[in-house]
Amino acid sequence: MRRLLALAALSLGLAAAQAPGVLIIRFLDVGQGDAVLITSPEGKSILYDGGRSEPRLQALLRQYDVQSLDLVAASHADADHITGLIPAVTLFRPRFFLNNGVAGTTRVWDRLTAAVRKAGTQGLLARDQVINLGSVRITVLPPPPGMPRDEQNLNSVGLLVQYGTFRALMTGDSEIPETMAWLKKYPASALGPVDVYKSIHHGAANGDNPAWLKAVRPQNVVIGVGPNNYGHPTQQALSLYRQVGATVYRTDQQGTVTVVVQPGGKFAITTEKGGAVPANRGAVPGPATPVPVPSPATPVYSSCAQARAAGAAPLRRGQPGYNPALDRDGDGVACE
Ligand SMILES: [Zn+2]
Numbered sequence: 001m002r003r004l005l006a007l008a009a010l011s012l013g014l015a016a017a018q019a020p021g022v023l024i025i026r027f028l029d030v031g032q033g034d035a036v037l038i039t040s041p042e043g044k045s046i047l048y049d050g051g052r053s054e055p056r057l058q059a060l061l062r063q064y065d066v067q068s069l070d071l072v073a074a075s076h077a078d079a080d081h082i083t084g085l086i087p088a089v090t091l092f093r094p095r096f097f098l099n100n101g102v103a104g105t106t107r108v109w110d111r112l113t114a115a116v117r118k119a120g121t122q123g124l125l126a127r128d129q130v131i132n133l134g135s136v137r138i139t140v141l142p143p144p145p146g147m148p149r150d151e152q153n154l155n156s157v158g159l160l161v162q163y164g165t166f167r168a169l170m171t172g173d174s175e176i177p178e179t180m181a182w183l184k185k186y187p188a189s190a191l192g193p194v195d196v197y198k199s200i201h202h203g204a205a206n207g208d209n210p211a212w213l214k215a216v217r218p219q220n221v222v223i224g225v226g227p228n229n230y231g232h233p234t235q236q237a238l239s240l241y242r243q244v245g246a247t248v249y250r251t252d253q254q255g256t257v258t259v260v261v262q263p264g265g266k267f268a269i270t271t272e273k274g275g276a277v278p279a280n281r282g283a284v285p286g287p288a289t290p291v292p293v294p295s296p297a298t299p300v301y302s303s304c305a306q307a308r309a310a311g312a313a314p315l316r317r318g319q320p321g322y323n324p325a326l327d328r329d330g331d332g333v334a335c336e
Contacts, residue, residue, distance in 0.1 A: 005081045007130055009129065009130045009131075010096075010124075010129060010130070010132065010301040011131075011132040011312045012013070012044050012046075012070045012071060012095070012096075012131060012132065012133050019065075019272065019285040021041035021042075021263075022041055022260050022261055022262055022263070023038070023039070023040055023041060023136050023161075023163045023166070023260075023261040023283070024037075024038075024039045024258065024259070024260055024261075025038050025039075025161065025168055025196065025258070025259040025261070026035070026039075026064060026171075026256055026257070026258050026259075027198065027222040027224060027249070027251060027257040027258075027259075028051065028057070028060045028224075028251070028256050029060075029226075029251040029252075029255045029256045029272065030051025030052065030053060030056055030057060030060070030084060030118060030224065030251070031051065031052065031053065031056065031082075031226030031227070031252075032080060032225060032226035032228040032232070033049070033051040033053075033054065033080035033081060033083075033202075033224060033226070034048075034049040034051065034061070034075065034080070034081055034083075034170075034198065034202070034228060035047065035048075035049050035050045035051040035057060035197065035224070036048040036049060036170055036174070036224075037060075037061075037064065037066070038133065038136070038138075038161060040133045040134030040135060040136040041134060041135055041136075041263070042134030042135065043067075043068070043134075044070050044133045044134045044136075045066060045068060045069050045070055045071075045133075046069070046070065046071045046073060046131075046133055046138070046159075047071075047073070047085065047088050047094075048070070048072075048073045048075065048086070048159055048170060048300070049073070049074065049075050049081040049082070049084075049161070049172070050072070050081065050082060050083060050084025050085035050086070050087075050088050051080065051081070051083065051084040051224075052067055052079055052080040052081075052083045052084070052110075052196070053083060053084060054083055054086055054087045055087075056084065057083075057084025057085075057087060057088060058084075058087045058091070058141065060256070061088065061091070066092070068072070068092055069088055069092035069094040070094055070095055070096070070119075070133070070249065070269050071094050071095060071096040071097075071098060071124075071131070071133075072088055072089055072097055072098070073097075073098035073099070073157065074097070074098070074099045074100070074112075074157070074158045075100075075157050075158070075171070075172025075173065076100055076102070076152040076153060076155055076156045076157065076172050076173060077099070077100070077102065077104030077106070077109050077152050077330065078104075078152050078153070078173065079106060079108045079336050081172065081173070082104070082108060082109065082112050083112075085097075085109050086108070086111055086112050086115050089115045089116055089119050089121055089124055090115050090118070090119060093119040093121060094119070094121050094122060095121065095122060096121065096122050096123075096124045097116045097121045097122070097123050097124060098124045098126055098131075098140070099123065099124070099125070099126065099157065100125075100142070100143055100155040100157050101125045101126065101155075101157065102143075102149055104152070104153060106286065126140050126141075126142040126143070126157040127140065127142050127285055128142060129138065129300075135163070136161060136162070136163045137162045137163070137326055138160070138161050138162075139159070139160040139162070139280060140157065140158070140159060141157065141158030141159065141160065141171065141182060141186075142157060143155040143156065143157065143178065144178065144181035144182060144184075144185055145181075147177065147178060147180060147181070147182065151175075152173075153172070153173040153174065153175045153178075153201065154175055154177055154178045155178075156171055156172030156173050156174040156178060157172060158170060158171035158172065158174065158182070158188040159171075160191075160194075162215065163261050163263075163265060164261070164262075164263060164264040164265030164266075165196055165264065165265030166195050166196075166261045166265035166266075166267050167192075167193070167194045167196075168194060168195060168196040168197065168198075168259070169192075169194045169196075169197050169198070170197070170264075171196035171198070171200055172200070172201075172203040172257055173200065173202075173204075173207065174200055174201070174202075174207065175200075175201065175206045175207060176206060176207070176209050176212075179200070179207075179208075179209060179212040180211070180212075180262055181202070182212075183211060183215060184211060186215075188214070188215035191215045191216050192215050192216040192217035192218070193216070193217035193218070193219065193263075194216055194217065194218050194219070195218075195219050195220060195267060196206075196218070196219070196220045196222065196259050196267070196269070197216060197218030197219075197220065197221050197222070198221075198223075199221050199222065199224070199225075199233065199237060199241070200237075202213075202223060202224055202228070202230070202232040202233060203225060203232045203233020203237040203238065204227045204232055204233075204234060204237065205234045205236045205237065206293055207237065208237050208240050208241075209214050209240070210240065210243075213240055213241075213243075213244050214244075217244065217310075218241070218244060218246045219245075219246060219247070220246060220247045220248075220249065221241045221246045221247070221249065222249045222250075222251070222257045223246050223248065223249065223250045223251065223252075224235075224251050225251060225252045225281075226251070226252050227239055227252070233250065234330065249269065249271060250265045253273070254271035254272065254274070255271060255272025255273040256271070256272040257269060257270075257271050257272075258270050258271070258272075268294045280294070306332075313334075313335035313336075314333050314334065314335050314336045
């Protein structure tokens with residue numbers, strides 16, 4: 001994208017060249033819906049979507065000890081993405097509310113915009129721009145021109161997150177016409193490969209498609225999904241992820257999925273309800289993507305602060321991520 005577009009930059013916190021600590025991305029288990037919390041090593045945070053439940057999102061922000069939010073983003077105005085943004089805005093009064101500029105037609109949208117006004121939060125129309133979240137570079141993928149204005153899904157705002165060599169991509173509920181238009185706009189090399197990818201539209205059949213995934217080349221796919229009547233995630237989507245050799249995580253089965261990225265870009269994935277379940281790994285040989293290990297099953301924490309930040313402490317002997325060096329009293333439980 002850098003090659004194509006002169007991007008305006010918005011800075012949230014100063015970029016620190018040698019920032020200590022880690023980037024943490026949490027795909028929050030909000031039931032059927034999406035909510036992704038991105039926290040930079042400097043403690044700057046973005047909430048990209050908030051799921052469909054206000055109390056649920058509020059409880060998750062408390063559970064993960066969120067102290068501040070600098071920006072909230074709505075991928076689009078559907079209730080399963082924006083409802084939880086209402087308490088997020090009210091509690092944390094973020095500086096910015098990034099959105100697609102297509103007003104919702106629902107009461108929940110009205111309540112969100114009222115909360116935004118009351119909090120003094122500034123609206124930010126998605127356009128070609130980079131957001132510097134501390135030392136994390138976030139490229140906004142605005143809806144391409146020509147999308148029908150009455151289709152929220154087709155006006156989804158995407159975010160490409162980069163930290164060292166690490167790349168994550170999330171594009172809301174963008175359906176095939178939007179991904180096709182993005183493929184015309186961005187060279188495949190600007191999109192992929194990505195280490196962590198949010199499944200489009202909760203694994204619906206009209207989201208991820210072979211041409212798009214061929215460019216994105218995801219190594220790990222996280223599906224934000226809960227009990228639903230839509231058949232999400234669909235067999236079509238799961239089969240596409242299998243075909244590209246991706247490991248699939250589902251919030252309905254594994255709870256909140258946490259990605260911890262070290263300076264440089266090495267990363268580890270842990271899940272709330274136990275170790276990684278590489279459901280689709282290896283069924284079909286995938287493209288030869290370099291694997292920035294540690295592998296998802298073996299997160300490495302060099303300090304208890306890191307383990308705690310990842311929500312992994314305490315760590316018992318035998319658990320992924322247990323490190324005897326952090327078990328000072330040698331009782332088999334590290335970072336108590
Ligand atoms: Zn949705």
